[in-house]
Amino acid sequence: MNITIRLETPADYRAVEELTREAFWGCMDHPTCDGEHLLVHKLRSSPAFVPELDFVAETEGQLVGSVVYSRSKVVAGDGRETKVLTFGPLSVLPAYKRMGIGSALLHHSIDRAKELGYRAVIIYGHPDYYPRFGFRRAGEYGITNPQGASFDALMALELYDRALDGISGKFYEDRVFEVTPKEIEEFDKGFPPKAPVQLLPLEVLENKLPESVFHALASHKIKYIASLQRYNGVEMLSWEGIDKAGLEKLNYCLKELGFVEKVFP
Numbered sequence: 632m633n634i635t636i637r638l639e640t641p642a643d644y645r646a647v648e649e650l651t652r653e654a655f656w657g658c659m660d661h662p663t664c665d666g667e668h669l670l671v672h673k674l675r676s677s678p679a680f681v682p683e684l685d686f687v688a689e690t691e692g693q694l695v696g697s698v699v700y701s702r703s704k705v706v707a708g709d710g711r712e713t714k715v716l717t718f719g720p721l722s723v724l725p726a727y728k729r730m731g732i733g734s735a736l737l738h739h740s741i742d743r744a745k746e747l748g749y750r751a752v753i754i755y756g757h758p759d760y761y762p763r764f765g766f767r768r769a770g771e772y773g774i775t776n777p778q779g780a781s782f783d784a785l786m787a788l789e790l791y792d793r794a795l796d797g798i799s800g801k802f803y804e805d806r807v808f809e810v811t812p813k814e815i816e817e818f819d820k821g822f823p824p825k826a827p828v829q830l831l832p833l834e835v836l837e838n839k840l841p842e843s844v845f846h847a848l849a850s851h852k853i854k855y856i857a858s859l860q861r862y863n864g865v866e867m868l869s870w871e872g873i874d875k876a877g878l879e880k881l882n883y884c885l886k887e888l889g890f891v892e893k894v895f896p
């Protein structure tokens with residue numbers, strides 16, 4: 632399959648918002664796309680937007696993927712600010728997932744961000760997906776979210792050697808990411824009606840998993856199967872009650888459920 636990566640143009644705007652809506656629909660622990668299409672829409676007119684890193688993926692003349700970058704920052708304890716990038720939404724049309732399109736968009740945009748001289752990319756994302764592009768837990772650099780928390784899904788990528796040496800503090804995305812449910816609801820009215828997805832609750836695994844594994848997941852407040860995407864398999868092995876055999880069993884159960892989005896390594 633031939634994948635072409637090119638810059639987005641205004642003629643793509645609506646199609647990109649539609650594909651973002653499709654890509655995210657019910658795929659995280661939210662029954663809709665949780666306003667990701669609105670984010671793309673708002674980002675384009677935000678001062679934080681980076682038009683040089685606004686890419687789409689095409690195959691067979693069809694738009695199948697998109698990635699959008701914006702400027703963000705790390706604020707140290709003494710107030711010193713370091714400019715970094717963040718990306719998102721990153722979207723691939725459901726029928727084209729797992730064909731290398733997300734990877735092509737990321738490799739291309741990361742290479743371009745390096746050429747443009749940016750320091751680092753910090754994101755909230757799937758902790759078992761992004762390490763293949765070089766992302767590491769942001770906590771390893773002493774970088775946390777604005778509340779001071781560090782977790783698997785907060786990841787950082789240096790764009791040149793030792794780019795984050797001596798940089799630690801709280802990571803802030805642009806304010807444009809603060810969208811309200813009301814705004815999302817209004818924006819979504821401009822798209823064809825689509826039924827929210829029925830999210831699978833964690834309880835469907837209760838009698839399939841070893842008790843210790845189920846309890847470990849429940850005690851980490853995982854409510855839905857889709858929420859498992861927020862965690863990294865390696866980190867999960869440090870949770871009380873989860874060992875390698877337990878993780879394998881979890882993989883097996885997820886496959887049985889047809890939940891192929893997540894495979895723990």
Ligand SMILES: CC(C)(COP(=O)(O)OP(=O)(O)OC[C@H]1O[C@@H](n2cnc3c(N)ncnc32)[C@H](O)[C@@H]1OP(=O)(O)O)[C@@H](O)C(=O)NCCC(=O)NCCS
Pocket residue numbers: 654655658720721722723724727728729730731732733734735755756757758759760860892893894
């Ligand atoms: C995440 C997403 C962008 C990946 O794009 P893609 O084109 O399907 O990914 P690629 O084909 O490049 O890579 C596929 C690999 O990524 C892995 N992968 C995909 N989604 C993953 C996830 N949520 N967690 C862990 N690994 C994941 C697949 O298991 C596959 O692994 P393999 O190469 O070992 O088989 C796409 O699935 C998507 O649009 N998802 C919905 C929106 C979303 O979650 N965006 C990212 C928010 S952080």
